[in-house]
Amino acid sequence: MEVKRSSNVKTAVSVIIPFVLLAIMIGYVFGPGSELIGYGVVLPEISIEKVEFVDSEIIATVRNTGQISVNIVMADINDRIYPAAIEPDKHLERFESAIVRIPFEWNEGEPYAVGLTVDDGTRFEKQVDVAVPSIQPTVEMISYFAVIGTYVGIIPVLIGLLWFPFISKLSRSKYKFFLALTIGLLLFLGISTAEEAIEISANNLSDVFNGVLLVATVAVVSFLALNYVGEKLRKRAGASKLAGPVAIALMIAIGIGLHNFGEGLAIGAAIVLGEAALGAFLIVGFALHNTTEGFAIAAPMARTKLMIGKLAAMGMIAGVPAIFGAWVGGFSYSPLAAVIFLAIGTGAIFQVIVSIMRWIQNEEGKLSNSSVLAGIAVGMIIMYITSILI
Amino acid sequence: MAIVIAIVSFGFVGYLVFPDVYITAQEQPEVFVTHTGAVVQTTGDVLDPVYTIQEVEFDPEKYLRDFDYGKVSQLEDGTILREYTIIAEDDKIMEVAPGIFYNVWTFNGQVPGPTIRATEGDLVKIYFTNNGSKEHTIHFHGNHPAEMDGIFEIVGSGGGQFTYEFIAGPAGVHPYHCHVMPVEEHIGHGLYGVFIVDPKEGRQQADEMVMMLNGFDTDFDGENNLYAANTIPFYYHHHPIQVNTNELIRVYVVNMVGLDPINNFHLHGTLYKYYPTGTDMIPSEFTDMTTFSQSERGILEFEYQDTGRYMFHAHLTEFSEKGWSGVFYAKDSSQLNMEGYAYGS
Numbered sequence: 001m002e003v004k005r006s007s008n009v010k011t012a013v014s015v016i017i018p019f020v021l022l023a024i025m026i027g028y029v030f031g032p033g034s035e036l037i038g039y040g041v042v043l044p045e046i047s048i049e050k051v052e053f054v055d056s057e058i059i060a061t062v063r064n065t066g067q068i069s070v071n072i073v074m075a076d077i078n079d080r081i082y083p084a085a086i087e088p089d090k091h092l093e094r095f096e097s098a099i100v101r102i103p104f105e106w107n108e109g110e111p112y113a114v115g116l117t118v119d120d121g122t123r124f125e126k127q128v129d130v131a132v133p134s135i136q137p138t139v140e141m142i143s144y145f146a147v148i149g150t151y152v153g154i155i156p157v158l159i160g161l162l163w164f165p166f167i168s169k170l171s172r173s174k175y176k177f178f179l180a181l182t183i184g185l186l187l188f189l190g191i192s193t194a195e196e197a198i199e200i201s202a203n204n205l206s207d208v209f210n211g212v213l214l215v216a217t218v219a220v221v222s223f224l225a226l227n228y229v230g231e232k233l234r235k236r237a238g239a240s241k242l243a244g245p246v247a248i249a250l251m252i253a254i255g256i257g258l259h260n261f262g263e264g265l266a267i268g269a270a271i272v273l274g275e276a277a278l279g280a281f282l283i284v285g286f287a288l289h290n291t292t293e294g295f296a297i298a299a300p301m302a303r304t305k306l307m308i309g310k311l312a313a314m315g316m317i318a319g320v321p322a323i324f325g326a327w328v329g330g331f332s333y334s335p336l337a338a339v340i341f342l343a344i345g346t347g348a349i350f351q352v353i354v355s356i357m358r359w360i361q362n363e364e365g366k367l368s369n370s371s372v373l374a375g376i377a378v379g380m381i382i383m384y385i386t387s388i389l390i
Numbered sequence: 391m392a393i394v395i396a397i398v399s400f401g402f403v404g405y406l407v408f409p410d411v412y413i414t415a416q417e418q419p420e421v422f423v424t425h426t427g428a429v430v431q432t433t434g435d436v437l438d439p440v441y442t443i444q445e446v447e448f449d450p451e452k453y454l455r456d457f458d459y460g461k462v463s464q465l466e467d468g469t470i471l472r473e474y475t476i477i478a479e480d481d482k483i484m485e486v487a488p489g490i491f492y493n494v495w496t497f498n499g500q501v502p503g504p505t506i507r508a509t510e511g512d513l514v515k516i517y518f519t520n521n522g523s524k525e526h527t528i529h530f531h532g533n534h535p536a537e538m539d540g541i542f543e544i545v546g547s548g549g550g551q552f553t554y555e556f557i558a559g560p561a562g563v564h565p566y567h568c569h570v571m572p573v574e575e576h577i578g579h580g581l582y583g584v585f586i587v588d589p590k591e592g593r594q595q596a597d598e599m600v601m602m603l604n605g606f607d608t609d610f611d612g613e614n615n616l617y618a619a620n621t622i623p624f625y626y627h628h629h630p631i632q633v634n635t636n637e638l639i640r641v642y643v644v645n646m647v648g649l650d651p652i653n654n655f656h657l658h659g660t661l662y663k664y665y666p667t668g669t670d671m672i673p674s675e676f677t678d679m680t681t682f683s684q685s686e687r688g689i690l691e692f693e694y695q696d697t698g699r700y701m702f703h704a705h706l707t708e709f710s711e712k713g714w715s716g717v718f719y720a721k722d723s724s725q726l727n728m729e730g731y732a733y734g735s
Contacts, residue, residue, distance in 0.1 A: 056428070073489025075437050080711035081623070083422050087434030090489075101432065103424040121490050121608020123615055 044070040044118050046092070047206035048126035049335060051114050052134035053106055059134075060100045060114045060126065064092035065206035074117035075102050106131050135271070137331045145268060145326040148283060152267060153260045153322025156287045158315045160294015167295075167302035175302065176360065177371040177378075182252070182296040183356055184379015189259050189293075190349035192387065194219065196262060197342035204335035215343040222347030226251070230355055246310060248300045248355055253314035255352040256293045257321040258345035263290075264325020265341065269333050292382060293318060300356065438488070447484050448500055450620040451629060454599045457507040457586070460514070470512040472558075476503065478545075478568070478581065480522035487616050487623045487713065492608050495522065495568075495579035501621050502602040502646070503583030506566065508558040510590050516554040520545040526576065527552070529569035530585055531685070533559045540569050561589035562668035563642040563687050574648050578607055582646045589671070596638040596691065599631070603645040603653050603682065603704075603714065614649055616713050617704065623713020626702075631716065634723035635697055641690040642668070645682035653709060654681045655690070659700035662692035679705055694720040 045066030052059040058077060064070055071091050075084035084102040092098055100116060108131055115125045135141055167178055194215060201211025230251055267283060297314050301307070328337065360372060422436040423429055460472035480495040497503025508514050520526045524547055529540035534556035537543065545552045567573075568581035584600050604621060605614035616623045633639055641662075645653045656679045663673035664680055668689040680688065694700065703715035 071489060073437060074487065076712075079708065081713065083424055083430075083436070083438040085420070085422065085430060085432030085434055085436055087432055090435040090437065098434070100437070101430070103428060103430050105426070117490060117608070117615065119489055119491055121486075121492050121606070121615060123609050123611075 042066075042068050044068055044120060044122060045206070045208070046070060046072070046116060046118060046124050048114060048116060048124060049097070049204060050333065051112075051126055051128045053108075053131045054134050056103055056105055058102045058104045058106055058112065058114060058131075060102070060116065061097060062092070062100055062116055063097040063206070064094055065208040067094065069093045069096075071119040072098065072100065072116050073119050074123075075100055076115040076117070076123075077102060077104050077106075078113050079115060108132060135330050137327075141330070142327065145330050146323050148267060149264050149320075149323030149326040152263060152283055152287050152326075153290065154316065154319030156290035157256070157260075157294040157297070157319040158312070160291040160296075161298050161311055161315050163295050164298040164302060164306065164311065167299055168306070170302070173371045176369070177375040178295075178302075179299050179356065179360055180372040180375025181379040181382075182299045182375075183353055184376040184381075185292050185296050185383050186252070186255070186349050186353050186356075186379075187376065188380045188383035188387070189256070190346055190353065192383075193259050193262055193342050193349060194346040196266070197339050197346060200335055200342070201339045205339060209336070209339075211339065214339060215346065218340055218343035219347035219350070222344040223351045224347075226254075226348055226351040227354070230351065245300045245304050245359075246307075248352075248359055249297050249310075249314055250317070251355055252300065252352045253297050253317040255345070255348035256296065256318040258341070258348045260290065260293075260318060261321035261325040261328075262338075262342045262345050264322040264327075265329035265333075265338050266325075267322075268326040268329025268331075269338070271330060290319075292386065300359065448621055450618075450622050450625045453500070453502070453505075453620050454601075454631065456505060457598075457600075458504040459507050465513065470509065471515065472508050472512050473515045473517065474504075474506055475517045475519075476528060477519045478522050478526040478528075480524055480526070480579065486606050486608070486621065490608060490616070492606055493579065495526075495576065495581045497528075497581060497583055501580030501582075502604065503566070503581070505584045505586060505600050505642075507586045507588065509588045510559045510561045512558045514554070514556055514558050518545060518552045518554060520547055520550040523547050525550075525570050526568045526581060527570055528554060528566055530554065530556070530566045531564035532562075532585065532587065533557070544570060558587045560669050561587045562665075563587075563644060563689055564667070565644050565646055565685050565687060567646065567685075577646060578648045580604075584642060584644050586642055586668075593640070594638060596640040597633055598640045598642070600642045601644070601655075603643065603647055603655070605647045605650070605709075605714075607649060612649060614647065614712070617647065617653075617709040618713045619702075619716055624715065626716025630699060630719035633694065633718050633720050635694050635720050636723050638691060638693050639718075642687070643680075643682070643690060644687040645684065647709075648684065650706075650709075652681055652683055652706075653714075654679060654705050655702065656705040657690070657692065657700070657702045659696075659698070660692050660694055662690040665689040665691070694718070696720065697722050 043066065045064075047063050047065045048060050049063055050061040062072060069092060072086055073090065075082055082102050082104060084100055087099045087101065089098070102114070106112060110131055112128050112131055113125050114128065115123050117123045167175065170178065197215045198212055201209065201214060205211050230247070294315060297318060298311065301311065419431050419433050420436050421429060421431050422438050458474060460474045463471045463473075465471055476497050478495070478497055479499065482494050482496055482499065483491050484494045484501070486492045486494065494501045506516075516528065518528055525544045527540035527543060527545055534554075538554050538556045540554065543552055564585045564587065566583050566585045568576040570576050582602070582604075584602055601619040602621070603617075603619055605617040607613060608615045618624075619626065643655055647653045658678075661676050661678045664675040664677055665671075665673050666688045668687075673691070680690075697720050700718045700720060701715065702718060703710040
């Protein structure tokens with residue numbers, strides 16, 4: 001016992017020693033009185049992450065994305081200085097954010113540039129293409145977004161599920177083809193979700209967040225986490241013929257749900273940003289597109305007996321997040337939150353792809369047969385064609 | 391360990407995504423007034439270049455009517471000698487607008503430098519010391535010998551000296567400024583001032599004031615961020631210049647705004663007689679709008695019959711809404727005189 005305890009202490013000490021040495025070095029290099037890293041000039045940097053237009057006021061959300069704390073001291077609209085207020089206060093530590101309220105009689109449909117100047121005189125600007133009244137979460141707007149989310153997410157997915165009887169009557173090789181088709185669909189969705197996450201981070205997030213690496217990190221972590229959960233789920237279900245397909249379908253539904261959350265975000269944000277035409281296109285496009293998602297959920301369960309309740313539940317899991325997405329995108333759009341959600345979606349979708357592939361391999365022996373390869377290719381082509389409609 | 395890291399990172403991400411939750415509001419709400427007069431309340435800080443009384447290091451109120459006539463003495467031949475001391479520095483950080491700190495380069499510690507005033511024919515001697523870290527000179531507009539021009543006679547940093555000596559003339563209003571290259575940089579940082587030469591016969595008694603039109607490119611992007619008459623944006627908008635009705639007002643206007651090719655001056659409520667460069671005693675125009683190119687200047691003469699607040703500003707609205715605007719507050723002259731209040735030099 002004694003011996004074991006002392007070896008534990010030794011292990012702990014050996015873990016801690018490098019940290020202590022590192023702390024001493026950092027303290028020496030950066031600490032008070034150190035002149036080693038006194039060169040160069042650190043410039044302040046702020047990012048205007050969001051601009052909202054409300055009654056007689058323009059509201060900008062600003063974040064300190066530089067390496068030093070700053071004071072926001074002046075606000076302007078179109079390079080004209082205006083009295084304004086900043087809440088909670090004008091001093092921003094690193095990563096801290098604040099709301100700047102600029103009383104201004106803005107005109108709907110016109111472009112505006114919002115500028116903020118920090119204490120060293122540097123001005124930062126955010127261009128807004130179209131001014132539209134910011135949407136308030138009234139009952140009316142909440143139900144409006146819910147209806148749109150239903151049209152985009154739930155109904156098309158449920159329609160897609162109606163292919164279930166068709167798939168269940170297919171021959172073994174044709175069935176394999178359609179299962180592979182699902183992989184193609186998901187592969188496309190995964191790539192497009194990642195693309196969207198990277199695009200939002202490039203347009204709306206400061207460089208300090210390392211957009212692409214943020215997406216990659218979150219996607220990989222979510223992939224690994226879902227993989228772990230999926231594995232547990234399968235083990236618990238045992239080797240039962242029934243549980244396997246259901247578990248896979250469930251994971252597909254969850255992955256697609258996260259993806260649809262992103263679609264809802266995109267639609268909500270487009271409407272909020274005043275891009276009504278884009279919003280309408282997104283609604284039609286996503287609706288067509290999402291019918292294929294219903295198919296993806298139905299495919300793995302096609303060899304089991306029809307379980308309408310489970311199927312419908314999965315349709316809801318996949319579709320309902322579109323409503324939440326539309327709410328979040330419409331009412332409290334935060335580019336950082338959007339990027340994180342979309343990156344989680346990316347990881348989830350790729351995890352589902354791996355699960356289906358593993359499943360095909362277990363069931364059918366090998367992956368590289370012609371109907372599987374053709375299925376993946378056709379799946380991607382279908383998605384590409386429907387995506388052009390957006 | 392892993393749990394701690396997870397909690398910390400989730401907390402951090404949460405802070406980034408939903409900062410509102412972490413924001414605690416100030417107790418006492420503050421109030422400010424918009425350009426159009428609406429009163430707005432906030433729980434945070436007010437960002438207001440106009441309506442809050444600011445502690446400005448440079449006082450435009452004082453500069454407006456502050457004339458440096460120099461140390462006066464008479465030579466044997468009867469010529470008046472005026473001696474001035476000007477020291478250049480380039481390390482001062484000044485609050486050029488509320489909360490905005492900018493490295494100004496100064497003559498006698500201020501931007502613009504002191505208003506040098508002499509009478510036509512006076513001998514002017516300017517003892518110049520350069521206490522800056524860069525080379526500087528003073529280049530006066532007006533008549534002087536070539537070697538007094540402040541172009542080739544570079545004055546070294548860290549205490550270099552030079553004495554500018556010339557006969558003041560012609561009568562009018564002129565700028566002076568550093569002429570070391572890049573001149574745009576030396577002027578942009580503030581090395582300039584006004585040089586007034588009074589005609590021998592003098593001008594009519596008036597309430598006289600100086601307006602140096604200037605601007606600052608505080609982020610060095612090639613565009614001015616702030617404009618003003620006498621350095622501090624919106625200052626006279628918030629602190630109106632007090633004048634008397636039925637009293638002649640004379641404004642010496644000099645435009646030293648760099649980067650922008652032109653600037654202008656517009657007066658409300660009346661028109662003024664305009665004397666370009668002030669070199670002729672007959673006005674060239676009776677107007678309420680004058681355009682100034684860089685270093686262009688002139689004298690404006692006008693008076694108000696009625697009391698009230700009259701705006702003056704750049705009619706280039708971009709400049710006026712970035713600080714170059716102000717207000718004359720005309721008061722009943724008889725009332726003011728009873729209080730024993732008098733203007734003029």
